[in-house]
Amino acid sequence: MSTSAEPIVPLHVAIIMDGNGRWAxxxxxxxxxxxxxxxxxxxxxxKAAREAGIGFLTxxxxxxxxxxxxxxxxxxxxGLLKAFIRRDxxxxxxxxxxxxxxxxxxxxxxDIRSLLLEAEERTAGNAGMTLVIAFNYGARxxxxxxxxxxxxxxxxxxxxxxxxxxQRINDSLDTxxxxxxxxxxxxxxxxxxxxxxxxxxxxxxxxxxxEFWPDFTPELFRAVLERFAARDRRFxxxxxxxxxxxxS
Ligand code: IPE
Ligand code: IPE
Ligand code: MG
Numbered sequence: 744m745s746t747s748a749e750p751i752v753p754l755h756v757a758i759i760m761d762g763n764g765r766w767a768x769x770x771x772x773x774x775x776x777x778x779x780x781x782x783x784x785x786x787x788x789x790k791a792a793r794e795a796g797i798g799f800l801t802x803x804x805x806x807x808x809x810x811x812x813x814x815x816x817x818x819x820x821x822g823l824l825k826a827f828i829r830r831d832x833x834x835x836x837x838x839x840x841x842x843x844x845x846x847x848x849x850x851x852x853x854d855i856r857s858l859l860l861e862a863e864e865r866t867a868g869n870a871g872m873t874l875v876i877a878f879n880y881g882a883r884x885x886x887x888x889x890x891x892x893x894x895x896x897x898x899x900x901x902x903x904x905x906x907x908x909x910q911r912i913n914d915s916l917d918t919x920x921x922x923x924x925x926x927x928x929x930x931x932x933x934x935x936x937x938x939x940x941x942x943x944x945x946x947x948x949x950x951x952x953x954e955f956w957p958d959f960t961p962e963l964f965r966a967v968l969e970r971f972a973a974r975d976r977r978f979x980x981x982x983x984x985x986x987x988x989x990x991s
């Protein structure tokens with residue numbers, strides 16, 4: 744990608760929606776209340792992203808490591824995803840939003856699998872913003888599954904090992920066809936990636952905000968986008984911004 748004509752609005756924003764449990768705890772409520780409130784923030788954030796002209800919005804909804812949580816909380820998170828798709832799919836479709844899902848679907852139950860597939864198929868022709876839902880997603884798992892797929896191609900004689908390059912790996916990931924995130928946002932003050940888009944975020948700008956996910960308002964989102972616009976992205980090259988070049 745060229746560094747000279749960076750758009751002010753990021754093409755792809757990916758969000759680690761963190762802090763639902765702490766938001767609830769701070770109010771003396773069970774963690775599940777935080778997750779429910781978090782779904783409202785998802786709706787507002789999708790709308791704000793569309794209004795900002797963002798092309799791709801990825802939301803980290805359930806990680807491959809979140810299976811370590813108590814079963815009741817896992818059930819709540821799965822229930823909320825199902826309810827979200829059932830309730831919001833028609834409206835997202837009307838708003839011309841395309842839905843893509845990344846993560847390992849092979850291990851999910853049939854009902855949720857067919858719901859995710861329905862969301863993708865129904866919105867496949869939409870040309871507005873793409874909403875990427877990362878569910879049962881872990882970057883290491885994704886990369887391992889891509890490697891296995893490539894190994895199968897080699898074994899079948901359709902691919903030579905020396906033909907495996909970064910582009911080929913890109914095309915084998917769950918995110919095939921989705922541009923790399925320009926901006927990764929994490930709420931709740933934690934400053935780590937927690938196995939999110941490790942390959943794709945190679946040159947993403949990282950932004951950590953202290954607010955818990957249920958408190959992440961469209962105004963805060965817009966403020967983060969403004970901070971992004973001021974960043975000097977170099978991609979290993981030299982600055983395209985005249986001011987930065989002065990001091991060098
Ligand atoms: C984010 O909030 C939602 C998911 C990880 C599914 P958490 O549930 O991680 O909330 P905290 O980090 O414990 O506060
Ligand atoms: C990352 O948050 C996963 C999601 C937001 C879905 P976690 O709360 O699971 O991450 P850790 O455990 O704090 O690293
Ligand atoms: Mg957390």
